Amino acid sequence: MTPSDDTHADPAAAHARGSSGVETGLASGAEADARLMAEAIAVGAGHLGLTASNPSVGCLIVRDDGAGPRIIAAAVTAPGGRPHAETQALAQAGEAARGATAYVTLEPCSHHGHTAPCAEALIRAGIARVVISVVDPDTRVSGRGIAMLREAGISVETGVLEARGERALEAYLTRKRLGRPHVTLKLALSRDGMIGSRALAVGQGQVAITGPESWDHVQHLRVRSDAILVGIGTVVADDPELTVRLPGLEDRSPVRIVLDGNLRLSPDSKLARTAARVPVIAVAGVLSPDDGDVDPHGRQARADALSALGVEVLEWDPRRLDLLLPALASRGLSSLLVEGGARTATSFLDAGMVDRLLLFTGSPTIGAQGIASPVRSGLVPAPFMHTSGEAFGPDHLDIYERTP
Numbered sequence: 303m304t305p306s307d308d309t310h311a312d313p314a315a316a317h318a319r320g321s322s323g324v325e326t327g328l329a330s331g332a333e334a335d336a337r338l339m340a341e342a343i344a345v346g347a348g349h350l351g352l353t354a355s356n357p358s359v360g361c362l363i364v365r366d367d368g369a370g371p372r373i374i375a376a377a378v379t380a381p382g383g384r385p386h387a388e389t390q391a392l393a394q395a396g397e398a399a400r401g402a403t404a405y406v407t408l409e410p411c412s413h414h415g416h417t418a419p420c421a422e423a424l425i426r427a428g429i430a431r432v433v434i435s436v437v438d439p440d441t442r443v444s445g446r447g448i449a450m451l452r453e454a455g456i457s458v459e460t461g462v463l464e465a466r467g468e469r470a471l472e473a474y475l476t477r478k479r480l481g482r483p484h485v486t487l488k489l490a491l492s493r494d495g496m497i498g499s500r501a502l503a504v505g506q507g508q509v510a511i512t513g514p515e516s517w518d519h520v521q522h523l524r525v526r527s528d529a530i531l532v533g534i535g536t537v538v539a540d541d542p543e544l545t546v547r548l549p550g551l552e553d554r555s556p557v558r559i560v561l562d563g564n565l566r567l568s569p570d571s572k573l574a575r576t577a578a579r580v581p582v583i584a585v586a587g588v589l590s591p592d593d594g595d596v597d598p599h600g601r602q603a604r605a606d607a608l609s610a611l612g613v614e615v616l617e618w619d620p621r622r623l624d625l626l627l628p629a630l631a632s633r634g635l636s637s638l639l640v641e642g643g644a645r646t647a648t649s650f651l652d653a654g655m656v657d658r659l660l661l662f663t664g665s666p667t668i669g670a671q672g673i674a675s676p677v678r679s680g681l682v683p684a685p686f687m688h689t690s691g692e693a694f695g696p697d698h699l700d701i702y703e704r705t706p
């Protein structure tokens with residue numbers, strides 16, 4: 303078996319197989335279960351950022367006819383969230399599913415939602431054993447899928463490679479458990495801890511801090527996110543596009559969100575001009591009668607112009623992250639990538655709304671005109687814990703995770 307960890311490739315194509323399936327070279331048992339679940343997790347990761355409110359689940363159908371386990375089908379939740387992984391894998395396997403084992407990263411669903419329950423489909427297909435990584439916290443499922451399978455006489459094992467499974471499904475699990483998206487804050491820091499420069503005139507573009515290798519990695523982070531968020535200060539200063547521009551993955555751009563309490567977003571900005579292609583939400587707050595410094599007519603005209611371009615102007619207080627994030631979650635957004643700037647990063651950190659912190663440190667120094675980052679590598683306070691570090695060309699990425 304060559305387990306696939308390429309989350310960017312088409313997961314089904316990664317499993318090109320003949321009618322006899324993919325030999326794994328393993329003997330059945332706990333080690334094979336773990337290896338096959340690792341493969342199911344890799345397959346499931348293939349549609350992160352594409353399945354909206356649904357988790358991107360991986361499912362393998364595996365047969366052992368005496369010569370060791372063979373993968374006869376592999377599927378991931380379809381873009382948009384349906385069909386679910388199991389029904390697609392069962393369709394691929396056909397009659398060969400009878401007596402086989404299903405490896406599923408999330409407990410098979412038991413509810414009649416938009417589709418019939420996957421647990422029922424597994425039973426009907428004659429699956430003999432189901433191996434599950436994570437139990438589904440969805441209140442419509444939550445143990446019922448497992449119970450249905452067991453009642454039908456299927457042998458069920460749960461918690462296989464659970465930590466890795468939880469990590470792969472972290473966005474979905476955070477939304478279900480905490481009622482808000484999983485938040486990754488990513489910042490690019492100069493060697494002296496700055497994220498930008500005040501010396502640049504508006505529209506002069508951003509300071510180059512990190513190189514192409516980091517850029518490539520951030521593009522992949524965007525691919526796997528449901529939404530990307532910045533403050534209006536960044537939009538005014540840099541006029542970013544915030545899309546995915548990797549060849550072949552251009553259609554994987556996440557929803558773009560701007561915190562913009564005074565609706566300063568210009569209809570001429572790259573965000574507004576591309577809104578018809580990739581959604582943009584401007585979180586614009588509600589004008590109160592004493593907002594003396596804002597011309598309500600100007601604001602309304604801007605709102606109209608932006609709406610005509612396809613920007614959604616959301617009258618929600620961008621300062622109340624404690625309310626905004628649950629509102630985004632209720633739209634089905636499970637993973638949020640916050641890309642700055644300094645004030646926005648500070649707000650998310652102060653509100654305790656950052657689950658993972660990615661600090662890219664580049665080689666340039668910016669000096670006294672710099673805009674200081676609210677956090678610096680090596681100086682990140684609790685509750686964050688440094689979990690890994692990696693080089694990207696001349697840059698260094700440090701990853702910190704929130705500890706419970």
Ligand SMILES: NC(=O)C1=CN([C@@H]2O[C@H](COP(=O)(O)OP(=O)(O)OC[C@H]3O[C@@H](n4cnc5c(N)ncnc54)[C@H](OP(=O)(O)O)[C@@H]3O)[C@@H](O)[C@H]2O)C=CC1
Pocket residue numbers: 488489490491496497498499508509511532533534535536537539540561562563564565566620621622623641642643644645646647649650673
């Ligand atoms: N190196 C890096 O990783 C990055 C660097 N940058 C740099 O950062 C600089 C911009 O940073 P900064 O000026 O701090 O601007 P931000 O992008 O953080 O935007 C801040 C503005 O957003 C609005 N806002 C609305 N709600 C919130 C909220 N909850 N929290 C914070 N702000 C909110 C406010 O404007 P209002 O009152 O009008 O609503 C506020 O002034 C630029 O120089 C840019 O190049 C930017 C991104 C990444």
Ligand SMILES: Nc1c(N[C@@H]2O[C@H](COP(=O)(O)O)[C@@H](O)[C@H]2O)[nH]c(=O)[nH]c1=O
Pocket residue numbers: 355356357358359360378379383384385386387388408409410411414415416417420421438440443
């Ligand atoms: N994506 C996925 C599952 N997702 C489950 O289904 C719920 C959404 O149901 P519905 O809105 O009807 O599609 C979601 O909250 C989660 O419980 N289940 C599975 O068996 N396999 C899958 O591949």
Ligand SMILES: [Zn+2]
Pocket residue numbers: 386387388410411412418419420421
């Ligand atoms: Zn299902």
